[in-house]
Amino acid sequence: MIGNILGLMPMLVLFLGSVAALFLPARRSLVFGACCALLAAATACWPEPPGAAETPLIATHLFARGCTILWSLFGASACLLAGRYRRGSRLPGPEFAALTLFTVLGMAILSAATSLVSLFLGLETMTLGFYILIAFDRQNPTGAEAGLKYLLPGLVASALLAFGTALVFTATGTFALPDAVTLSMAGASMHGIALLGWTLILCAVAFKASLAPFHLWTPDVYQGAPAPVTALLASGSKGAVFAVLLSSAPIALLLPMRPLLTGLAALSMIVGSFAALPQTNLKRMLAYSSIVHMGYLVLAVLVGGDSGLKTGLFYLISYAAATLAAFGLLASLSEDGEEPQQYAALEGLARRSRWRAAILGGALLSLAGFPPMAGFMAKMVLFTSSLSAGFRELVILALLSSLVSCYYYMRPILAMFRRSPIQGCLLPPSLTEGVVLGLWSIIMLTGGFYPEPIFLWIASLVP
Amino acid sequence: MNGFIQLPWLTLLVLAPLGGALACMAWGRRAAVIAAMTEIAIALRLSLGQKPAVEAWIRFESWPWIKTYGARFSLGMDGLALLLIWLTVILMAVALGISWPRYRQGGYYALLLTSCSGTLGVFLARDLLLFYLCWEIMLLPLVLCIALWGEARRVEAGLKLLLFTLTGSLLMLFAFLTLYILHGRTTGDYTFAMQAILATPVAPELVPWLFGCLMVAFLIKVPAIPLQGWLPDAYQQAPLAVALLLAGALAKTGIFGLIRIVLPLFPDCWVGFAPFLAGIGLAGTIYGAWLAFVQDDLKRLIAYMSVAHLGFVLLGIAAGNELALQGSLLQLFSHGITISALFVLVAFVERRTTVRQLPELGGLWSRAPRLGALFLLFSLASLGLPGLNLFVGEILILMGAFLVRPWWGAVGMVGVLLAACYTLRMVQGVLWGACKGGEQPADLRHGEAALLIPLAILVLWTGLYPAPFMKLLDNPVRQIVLQLTSTGGLP
Numbered sequence: 001m002i003g004n005i006l007g008l009m010p011m012l013v014l015f016l017g018s019v020a021a022l023f024l025p026a027r028r029s030l031v032f033g034a035c036c037a038l039l040a041a042a043t044a045c046w047p048e049p050p051g052a053a054e055t056p057l058i059a060t061h062l063f064a065r066g067c068t069i070l071w072s073l074f075g076a077s078a079c080l081l082a083g084r085y086r087r088g089s090r091l092p093g094p095e096f097a098a099l100t101l102f103t104v105l106g107m108a109i110l111s112a113a114t115s116l117v118s119l120f121l122g123l124e125t126m127t128l129g130f131y132i133l134i135a136f137d138r139q140n141p142t143g144a145e146a147g148l149k150y151l152l153p154g155l156v157a158s159a160l161l162a163f164g165t166a167l168v169f170t171a172t173g174t175f176a177l178p179d180a181v182t183l184s185m186a187g188a189s190m191h192g193i194a195l196l197g198w199t200l201i202l203c204a205v206a207f208k209a210s211l212a213p214f215h216l217w218t219p220d221v222y223q224g225a226p227a228p229v230t231a232l233l234a235s236g237s238k239g240a241v242f243a244v245l246l247s248s249a250p251i252a253l254l255l256p257m258r259p260l261l262t263g264l265a266a267l268s269m270i271v272g273s274f275a276a277l278p279q280t281n282l283k284r285m286l287a288y289s290s291i292v293h294m295g296y297l298v299l300a301v302l303v304g305g306d307s308g309l310k311t312g313l314f315y316l317i318s319y320a321a322a323t324l325a326a327f328g329l330l331a332s333l334s335e336d337g338e339e340p341q342q343y344a345a346l347e348g349l350a351r352r353s354r355w356r357a358a359i360l361g362g363a364l365l366s367l368a369g370f371p372p373m374a375g376f377m378a379k380m381v382l383f384t385s386s387l388s389a390g391f392r393e394l395v396i397l398a399l400l401s402s403l404v405s406c407y408y409y410m411r412p413i414l415a416m417f418r419r420s421p422i423q424g425c426l427l428p429p430s431l432t433e434g435v436v437l438g439l440w441s442i443i444m445l446t447g448g449f450y451p452e453p454i455f456l457w458i459a460s461l462v463p
Numbered sequence: 464m465n466g467f468i469q470l471p472w473l474t475l476l477v478l479a480p481l482g483g484a485l486a487c488m489a490w491g492r493r494a495a496v497i498a499a500m501t502e503i504a505i506a507l508r509l510s511l512g513q514k515p516a517v518e519a520w521i522r523f524e525s526w527p528w529i530k531t532y533g534a535r536f537s538l539g540m541d542g543l544a545l546l547l548i549w550l551t552v553i554l555m556a557v558a559l560g561i562s563w564p565r566y567r568q569g570g571y572y573a574l575l576l577t578s579c580s581g582t583l584g585v586f587l588a589r590d591l592l593l594f595y596l597c598w599e600i601m602l603l604p605l606v607l608c609i610a611l612w613g614e615a616r617r618v619e620a621g622l623k624l625l626l627f628t629l630t631g632s633l634l635m636l637f638a639f640l641t642l643y644i645l646h647g648r649t650t651g652d653y654t655f656a657m658q659a660i661l662a663t664p665v666a667p668e669l670v671p672w673l674f675g676c677l678m679v680a681f682l683i684k685v686p687a688i689p690l691q692g693w694l695p696d697a698y699q700q701a702p703l704a705v706a707l708l709l710a711g712a713l714a715k716t717g718i719f720g721l722i723r724i725v726l727p728l729f730p731d732c733w734v735g736f737a738p739f740l741a742g743i744g745l746a747g748t749i750y751g752a753w754l755a756f757v758q759d760d761l762k763r764l765i766a767y768m769s770v771a772h773l774g775f776v777l778l779g780i781a782a783g784n785e786l787a788l789q790g791s792l793l794q795l796f797s798h799g800i801t802i803s804a805l806f807v808l809v810a811f812v813e814r815r816t817t818v819r820q821l822p823e824l825g826g827l828w829s830r831a832p833r834l835g836a837l838f839l840l841f842s843l844a845s846l847g848l849p850g851l852n853l854f855v856g857e858i859l860i861l862m863g864a865f866l867v868r869p870w871w872g873a874v875g876m877v878g879v880l881l882a883a884c885y886t887l888r889m890v891q892g893v894l895w896g897a898c899k900g901g902e903q904p905a906d907l908r909h910g911e912a913a914l915l916i917p918l919a920i921l922v923l924w925t926g927l928y929p930a931p932f933m934k935l936l937d938n939p940v941r942q943i944v945l946q947l948t949s950t951g952g953l954p
Contacts, residue, residue, distance in 0.1 A: 142816075350570065354570065358488065365603070371596040371599040371600055372600060376528075376596070376599070380592070381532065383636075383640060384532075384640050384643065384644065386643055387640050387641065388647075388648075396637070398637070399633045399637060400633075401625070402633070403629055403630060403633055406625060406626070406629055407622065407626070410610075410622065410625065413468060413607075414610050414611065414621075417570075417607075417611045418611075450528065451529055452527075452528070452530055452531065455530075455531040455532075456531070459531065
């Protein structure tokens with residue numbers, strides 16, 4: 001009993017923190033939210049208590065705890081980045097902190113799910129928070145649109161997930177995740193129905209991870225949501241979805257699902273690449289490029305097993321570091337909640353603030369997969385494991401799409417360094433923003449130059 | 464050794480420019496000078512403290528890096544690498560020197576230094592992953608330099624260069640990963656160490672694919688004939704320092720990669736491909752000469768001149784006997800020195816007359832005799848005048864080529880003849896003829912002379928007494944010949 005409570009400690013901290021944040025003065029709430037998230041991360045670092053039994057819904061093994069650490073760090077970053085928006089009275093602080101923690105709780109449940117029920121629970125908890133967070137800035141006309149655009153596909157996805165779960169339960173008679181997958185394999189009595197159920201679940205997951213052709217909400221939501229929320233959405237929510245696909249719901253084991261996954265991956269790479277090419281808005285470009293990255297992650301799901309899990313998690317970390325750095329930088333450039341989203345607005349940034357230009361440039365290069373950034377190492381590792389698992393065609397497609405990606409990632413970089421008539425000083429980044437940007441930049445560089453510590457940490461999570 | 468304290472000199476050599484780049488970001492461009500001086504000091508230390516070149520590596524350093532994937536930070540230096548390191552370091556100093564009066568931003572110098580760091584890494588890396596990492600680090604800063612500080616059509620030129628070379632890089636990455644997996648599967652030892660991977664027995668049905676991937680990747684960088692699409696724009700639009708590095712140092716990495724990776728990996732395929740490679744080289748010589756002859760823009764002219772010279776180098780490598788290989792490898796060094804000196808001279812001429820077009824130039828000799836004299840010296844060197852540096856390499860390559868197939872040598876001679884045509888046209892257009900432009904241009908200043916005199920000394924040294932350089936190349940050449948003959952290669 002005590003063991004179970006200790007195992008669930010990070011989630012309890014997140015939950016209690018999210019309730020407590022509501023009662024705090026606005027000035028302190030965001031920092032409090034970040035501290036709570038960090039505390040949750042710290043309790044998740046705590047070594048596994050000896051008596052911790054698996055609860056039927058939520059795993060407490062090291063992988064789940066490692067994921068909780070990641071999501072908590074992402075959540076803390078989002079809270080720390082939101083300070084500028086609160087001061088510009090674009091966001092109410094306590095509610096933002098509470099909802100962020102609640103969302104992180106959803107992600108933690110999702111990545112620790114061992115049952116279809118907790119998968120549903122986690123996904124809905126997470127999404128519920130995002131419904132509000134995305135439309136939080138009521139003065140922003142695109143915010144409401146973005147909220148609605150996330151709400152409607154989200155509801156469809158929930159319905160699909162619920163129906164899929166029901167079908168899988170009908171066919172296999174169990175909610176427990178690895179068992180449900182095993183019982184749906186060829187030769188099972190209600191094989192067809194189970195496959196239909198898994199297909200529906202995959203569709204719901206693809207909605208959340210914005211895989212093509214379920215990606216249509218992505219650019220508008222990225223553009224309309226405040227940058228800290230977009231950062232959390234891009235890094236955490238997609239990460240949690242992939243964490244569950246990589247660990248406890250290995251649907252790539254079901255052979256008939258493989259063509260479907262291959263199709264999703266290939267389509268995401270192609271559609272994302274071509275849609276990102278003509279963009280002139282940084283957030284929309286990042287949205288389309290995130291579709292490509294999710295396509296790469298499907299490769300990790302297809303590879304499966306230990307190697308897929310490890311390379312997928314490393315890819316997630318490096319992708320999240322670059323995304324958080326990029327959106328964090330946008331947040332730190334915002335004035336009165338107006339972010340310089342257009343490339344034209346970024347012109348001359350290098351002259352006005354060279355370190356921030358360097359960070360944004362580094363993040364974009366990392367996403368493009370240029371050495372010596374983490375993105376390169378991540379791609380290298382992921383493509384190696386996919387090649388050795390025999391997905392040669394997909395790897396070639398992925399290499400081609402990363403070739404194309406150089407063009408759209410280079411455009412904002414060139415814009416930043418262009419001379420421009422925009423003058424005037426930028427507000428210097430606040431301390432909290434500096435901490436967040438510094439942290440993710442360091443991870444970005446470490447992942448590229450000396451990734452061994454990160455590899456070792458990941459290896460320690462996967463027994 | 465020699466009582467010196469043993470420091471990891473190679474590692475320092477590769478990382479010092481990176482440190483310099485960071486310092487440039489923080490404290491402005493003066494840090495670049497310190498970095499360049501450090502590099503020269505380390506290079507001196509490396510060439511003074513060397514053992515007699517009997518072992519394969521004069522110096523070898525290896526650090527644990529990514530244990531999970533079997534990659535180590537290992538650097539190895541033999542005679543060829545030492546020569547190319549000197550080339551890179553000298554070119555880096557010259558590139559900083561000619562940029563100094565024109566560019567003030569620390570970022571520009573940081574990018575140049577980063578690229579040099581990558582180039583040094585490529586010449587030294589003994590680990591495939593490290594090699595690839597350095598290969599990319601070398602390229603991207605120069606693309607940014609072109610796109611940000613180049614001339615009118617800079618963005619287009621930069622993106623073109625990026626797409627061309629990146630295509631090559633991705634092919635290379637694909638081949639490297641395949642080799643890594645193959646090696647791991649057959650031996651159970653997943654490692655990126657070049658020594659191990661280059662001995663991988665590759666299944667015969669995969670060989671042509673991998674060979675093709677790597678060949679294209681390296682030939683793009685040279686650039687060899689069908690793959691030279693990026694070259695004219697990149698050279699013309701680039702800041703001079705970048706054009707200098709592209710022609711002087713980066714082009715060498717392509718050939719270096721051919722010798723160090725493709726050849727040991729697929730000696731059989733190499734021998735079969737050698738006639739095509741010679742054809743590519745000869746085509747490059749003739750085509751480059753042809754185009755150089757009709758260019759009016761000096762930068763473009765020198766760009767095509769560089770293509771012609773690199774064609775010779777490819778011919779020598781394809782010939783594959785000791786004589787031609789000696790010549791080719793020496794030519795790598797000589798060509799780098801000469802071509803960069805010519806780029807520097809173009810910069811000086813442009814600084815004085817504000818134009819680079821041949822029809823608008825003329826009469827420089829009478830107005831700036833010292834500048835004119837140096838221009839003449841380096842032009843004559845580049846057309847292969849005996850006693851100057853390019854002659855040594857050219858004659859060795861031609862002799863070697865004659866031994867293998869007489870007609871290779873014959874066509875090569877035509878190339879030499881054409882070289883005389885376009886170079887003399889350039890000399891005539893710039894130095895002699897009627898004086899154009901109103902005001903009297905100043906003659907060479909001391910600072911400018913300081914950039915060119917060391918290069919002139921090297922030109923004369925290599926031309927008159929090439930023995931020390933040849934001695935450095937003895938061992939690498941013998942190794943290549945051994946790799947070729949062990950598979951029953953060329954006569």
